[in-house]
Amino acid sequence: xxxxxxxxxxxxxxxxxxxxxxxxxxxxxxxxxxxxxxxxxxxxxxxxxxxxxxxxxxxxxxxxxxxxxxxxxxxxxxxxxxxxxxxxxxxxxxxxxxxxxxxxxxxxxxxxxxxxxxxxxxxxxxxxxxxxxxxxxxxxxxxxxxxxxxxxxxxxxxxxxxxxxxxxxxxxxxxxxxxxxxxxxxxxxxxxxxxxxxxxxxxxxxxxxxxxxxxxxxxxxxxxxxxxxxxxxxxxxxxxxxxxxxxxxxxxxxxxxxxxxxxxxxxxxxxxxxxxxxxxxxxxxxxxxxxxxxxxxxxxxxxxxxxxxxxxxxxxxxxxxxxxxxxxxxxxxxxxxxxxxxxxxxxxxxxxxxxxxxxxxxxxxxxxxxxxxxxxxxxxxxxxxxxxxxxxxxxxxxxx
Amino acid sequence: xxxxxxxxxxxxxxxxxxxxxxxxxxxxxxxxxxxxxxxxxxxxxxxxxxxxxxxxxxxxxxxxxxxxxxxxxxxxxxxxxxxxxxxxxxxxxxxxxxxxxxxxxxxxxxxxxxxxxxxxxxxxxxxxxxxxxxxxxxxxxxxxxxxxxxxxxxxxxxxxxxxxxxxxxxxxxxxxxxxxxxxxxxxxxxxxxxxxxxxxxxxxxxxxxxxxxxxxxxxxxxxxxxxxxxxxxxxxxxxxxxxxxxxxxxxxxxxxxxxxxxxxxxxxxxxxxxxxxxxxxxxxxxxxxxxxxxxxxxxxxxxxxxxxxxxxxxxxxxxxxxxxxxxxxxxxxxxxxxxxxxxxxxxxxxxxxxxxxxxxxxxxxxxxxxxxxxxxxxxxxxxxxxxxxxxxxxxxxxxx
Numbered sequence: 001x002x003x004x005x006x007x008x009x010x011x012x013x014x015x016x017x018x019x020x021x022x023x024x025x026x027x028x029x030x031x032x033x034x035x036x037x038x039x040x041x042x043x044x045x046x047x048x049x050x051x052x053x054x055x056x057x058x059x060x061x062x063x064x065x066x067x068x069x070x071x072x073x074x075x076x077x078x079x080x081x082x083x084x085x086x087x088x089x090x091x092x093x094x095x096x097x098x099x100x101x102x103x104x105x106x107x108x109x110x111x112x113x114x115x116x117x118x119x120x121x122x123x124x125x126x127x128x129x130x131x132x133x134x135x136x137x138x139x140x141x142x143x144x145x146x147x148x149x150x151x152x153x154x155x156x157x158x159x160x161x162x163x164x165x166x167x168x169x170x171x172x173x174x175x176x177x178x179x180x181x182x183x184x185x186x187x188x189x190x191x192x193x194x195x196x197x198x199x200x201x202x203x204x205x206x207x208x209x210x211x212x213x214x215x216x217x218x219x220x221x222x223x224x225x226x227x228x229x230x231x232x233x234x235x236x237x238x239x240x241x242x243x244x245x246x247x248x249x250x251x252x253x254x255x256x257x258x259x260x261x262x263x264x265x266x267x268x269x270x271x272x273x274x275x276x277x278x279x280x281x282x283x284x285x286x287x288x289x290x291x292x293x294x295x296x297x298x299x300x301x302x303x304x305x306x307x308x309x310x311x312x313x314x315x316x317x318x319x320x321x322x323x324x325x326x327x328x329x330x331x332x333x334x335x336x337x338x339x340x341x342x343x344x345x346x347x348x349x350x351x352x353x354x355x356x357x358x359x360x361x362x363x364x365x366x367x368x369x370x371x372x373x374x375x376x377x378x379x380x381x382x383x384x385x386x387x388x389x390x391x392x393x394x395x396x397x398x399x400x
Numbered sequence: 401x402x403x404x405x406x407x408x409x410x411x412x413x414x415x416x417x418x419x420x421x422x423x424x425x426x427x428x429x430x431x432x433x434x435x436x437x438x439x440x441x442x443x444x445x446x447x448x449x450x451x452x453x454x455x456x457x458x459x460x461x462x463x464x465x466x467x468x469x470x471x472x473x474x475x476x477x478x479x480x481x482x483x484x485x486x487x488x489x490x491x492x493x494x495x496x497x498x499x500x501x502x503x504x505x506x507x508x509x510x511x512x513x514x515x516x517x518x519x520x521x522x523x524x525x526x527x528x529x530x531x532x533x534x535x536x537x538x539x540x541x542x543x544x545x546x547x548x549x550x551x552x553x554x555x556x557x558x559x560x561x562x563x564x565x566x567x568x569x570x571x572x573x574x575x576x577x578x579x580x581x582x583x584x585x586x587x588x589x590x591x592x593x594x595x596x597x598x599x600x601x602x603x604x605x606x607x608x609x610x611x612x613x614x615x616x617x618x619x620x621x622x623x624x625x626x627x628x629x630x631x632x633x634x635x636x637x638x639x640x641x642x643x644x645x646x647x648x649x650x651x652x653x654x655x656x657x658x659x660x661x662x663x664x665x666x667x668x669x670x671x672x673x674x675x676x677x678x679x680x681x682x683x684x685x686x687x688x689x690x691x692x693x694x695x696x697x698x699x700x701x702x703x704x705x706x707x708x709x710x711x712x713x714x715x716x717x718x719x720x721x722x723x724x725x726x727x728x729x730x731x732x733x734x735x736x737x738x739x740x741x742x743x744x745x746x747x748x749x750x751x752x753x754x755x756x757x758x759x760x761x762x763x764x765x766x767x768x769x770x771x772x773x774x775x776x777x778x779x780x781x782x783x784x785x786x787x788x789x790x791x792x793x794x795x796x797x798x799x800x
Contacts (some may be wrong), residue, residue: 028486028510028513028800029509029800030800031800062736062737084698085698085737086428104682104694105683105692105738105754106682107680107681107682107694107754107755108754108755109428109429109755110428113428128683130683130684130754132753132754133683136754136755155685158688160685160690160692160733160735160738160740161682161683161685161692161738191735280507280509281507282504282505282506282561283505283528283529283530283561284530285555285560285561288558290560292505292560292561294504294507297703297767298484298485298770299800301701301702302701302702302703302704302764302767303697303702304702333560335560335591336462336484336766336767337462337484337485337504338504338505338560338561340560353532354505354507354508354530354532354533354536355507355509364702366736367697367702367736370698370771371770373798373799398773399773400428400429400430400431400699
């Protein structure tokens, strides 16, 4: 755990004259908090699964974007990781990570930064799904005199990019890469699994993801092209896969924190959610049944991922500082710096004075975390401890 | 205009080995861009209106959160401003702004930072709508030996917080403040005007906002309580108000940049939108009719404000770098770092190679701007200039 010598009281306003943060009652709100005990449990759960499935785990660090969080993914030796931006790749390379997959389709303008990372000794794997990309990657590798490991993005469920394993151009693209010493493997992501409800649908999504990636790899191999990496993964499918024969590595990112979307899918329970936002009551509108807080969409994000689920959770569920859910209380609306809480299912609106603090559990951890510079960290909660102690502060990597 | 000696090439990755940014074709994507010429036109439009209506304009700086942008709001002498966080208040105080309204209900924990700003000579006005808030503000002022200017939040349309002007407690709360030397005025915000379609609905919303604020002020005055400030405003009502008799000041924030929500309401035209996000094409899915880009919700935000309007604009409309709309092209879906563009209304998908750059016009400028550290600034566009030159970089205030 990376404990700075002078942990910021509140990363958002380090010049503020508030006393050092000791508990969740101290920093000015709103702020993000991570329960390290819950996070470590989530990390251990998927690590055990990957070990049982005999695949390498390559966590996607786009959710937490934190070297401190990542340090819990391994036991000292930096593990393979997946990133969503070159800024993450560069920050993780600075932190000693040397095996990084940049899982967004490559475009020519970004190649100088890719080459620069490769020259530093980082195995930076890029992703592509077209002849034009394979051609400029091969040319850049030849020009730089260094192979650019490239993976073919395979589409398993029509979610966004990628080639179907039977796409006419697949082998030709693989050959362009192979001839330049750049063919590294295939990668697929079951993005539609975020809409796969329940264990059986997720199991089928995981089987389809695995079958599609392996089919693409076999087709390339049948054409005489070596395929080293067969990479699959999403948080729902990573937790549902039963057999990953032919797959070499598993990716997932959200699982480190989890969120209400994942709980709604049944991938985790609500008490597995490690990320929340501490807010303060700033007013009441009893005639509307509202409690107003100082946590709006700037603190939670505009993500309404549970709107598409059987149980719409608004902008989030509400807990006390010790993490106990307040029964029936939901964040139903958000302005920039205002949140509206209301009761549902016949629940009684609790009596919370101005100044009372609450924790909002997010719909989508990746989006909520992105609204903050970092995380105040607690290490579990205890029934008789109304304001858990703050252990440290973990900063995020930002930008592109 | 604040031009730093060494403007960052790309604020998101200042260590990247790309050449200095000279045009919108240079920085790595995605990045936010502000057209300064369009912004100045928007600023002049509302300033003229406020002058004609004979009220002080107190812009809300929560949209741009930039001292550089704010410098265009006045001619050298910092103007009154509205802020949404104490971090903004502190940053603007550092920048010489001495008349600041913090337009989010006050809670006790934040009072030390409020008092600290008052002690620096900043007139920091706070907002409240309850006896409990008035009591702790009055107590804090007495304890500190300095008045805390407080405004009563008045609810004109049931949008979120505030007291109705006929609320039983209104005068009693005013008296608590007055007795402590803290009563400053009344403030209302027609938040529901974001759903007022067309000029007539907006005119009525503006009249209601004015009438409600003035009624609350008159009721307090009738009880012998002095009311100095009568503050109203929202971007739609500020542009629709015809008579602000009895009002002393007008607030609006979004108008500096405008966005597709405001264009959908008819408050501005699409070519008044000063903020956009430059993205790059990273792939194609012709079988789905999709163009994939590297601008996802991390760059645009998850805001889907136009979903409630007659014309849903997805995650944004698409223009070329010179700002010309690409007919029929819309950003229809967003992953964290992937955007999906598709044609609508029978439009033909344009032929854009991997590496082509586009500008996405946002639904909600406040939310999109918040995803970025600052703005690359251009000064208008010219028909024969495919990549407008970058003049400077303006940083944002972040956090709380």
